[in-house]
Amino acid sequence: TNSGAIIVNDGVNQAWVASTIATVVNNANISKVNSYLNLIVNNKQSGVIVGGIVSTLKQSSSVDQVSYSGLIEVENATSVGGIVGELNDTASLTNAFVNGQFSVNNGGTIGGVVGAKQSAGSTLKYTYFNPTLFSANGTNVGGIAGKVSDYTPQAVTDTDTFAYNYFTSNTGLSAIEGVGIAGSTNNTNFDSSFYVNRAEMKTPTQLKTESTFVNWDFDFIWAIDYTSGNLNEGYPLFYYNNDYKIIEVTVEH
Numbered sequence: 088t089n090s091g092a093i094i095v096n097d098g099v100n101q102a103w104v105a106s107t108i109a110t111v112v113n114n115a116n117i118s119k120v121n122s123y124l125n126l127i128v129n130n131k132q133s134g135v136i137v138g139g140i141v142s143t144l145k146q147s148s149s150v151d152q153v154s155y156s157g158l159i160e161v162e163n164a165t166s167v168g169g170i171v172g173e174l175n176d177t178a179s180l181t182n183a184f185v186n187g188q189f190s191v192n193n194g195g196t197i198g199g200v201v202g203a204k205q206s207a208g209s210t211l212k213y214t215y216f217n218p219t220l221f222s223a224n225g226t227n228v229g230g231i232a233g234k235v236s237d238y239t240p241q242a243v244t245d246t247d248t249f250a251y252n253y254f255t256s257n258t259g260l261s262a263i264e265g266v267g268i269a270g271s272t273n274n275t276n277f278d279s280s281f282y283v284n285r286a287e288m289k290t291p292t293q294l295k296t297e298s299t300f301v302n303w304d305f306d307f308i309w310a311i312d313y314t315s316g317n318l319n320e321g322y323p324l325f326y327y328n329n330d331y332k333i334i335e336v337t338v339e340h
Contacts, residue, residue: 136172144178166202179210194225196233227267230254231286238269
């Protein structure tokens with residue numbers, strides 16, 4: 088678990104900012120990280136890549152079972168993502184959620200979970216975005232990803248590398264804005280078969296219901312607390328708490 092703040096002023100032309108690994112990550116595996124670290128970037132020029140957990144993932148790197156609950160406040164950036172700034176090559180981000188605060192101005196490509204999914208071979212699955220504050224001004228803005236590399240106007244399948252991601256209607260985004268741009272296709276031209284169960288908007292109530300999350304693992308990875316304790320305010324969380332001790336929850340099947 089990370090907490091505190093990172094403040095970057097007047098960044099250089101190319102820089103990486105993240106709460107856990109603020110650099111390009113090649114062929115690394117990262118798992119079970121919960122970050123509450125605030126990221127405040129006041130940059131005079133674009134070029135900064137900001138991720139809540141990792142700035143840039145490359146090659147066969149993987150990130151799994153992570154969450155970000157801090158504040159991302161950015162002025163001028165190339166890519167900003169709640170978990171990863173840019174996802175490249177065959178890198179993967181799976182099983183993640185963001186419920187922190189977003190305030191990004193002139194952010195270029197902005198996504199609630201990933202700023203830009205740059206390659207068709209990279210994987211983005213089983214994530215949700217439920218911020219307590221969302222203000223984003225950029226070229227391409229999406230509830231899940233600002234940009235994905237390709238547009239696939241067919242129904243999602245289990246073999247897709249971009250699937251089963253959800254974001255809340257509280258963001259102020261519309262149903263088509265789970266992704267800002269896919270390939271060269273702007274979200275205003277998306278067919279519903281593209282964003283349904285890929286980057287789909289849900290109400291807060293729906294995000295507290297297990298059946299909303301298609302093909303998610305609620306046996307070993309995810310849980311929803313339906314007890315009076317109401318852990319994570321009733322939204323999905325991992326079976327392990329911040330210290331990675333098993334928590335007691337009631338799971339609906």
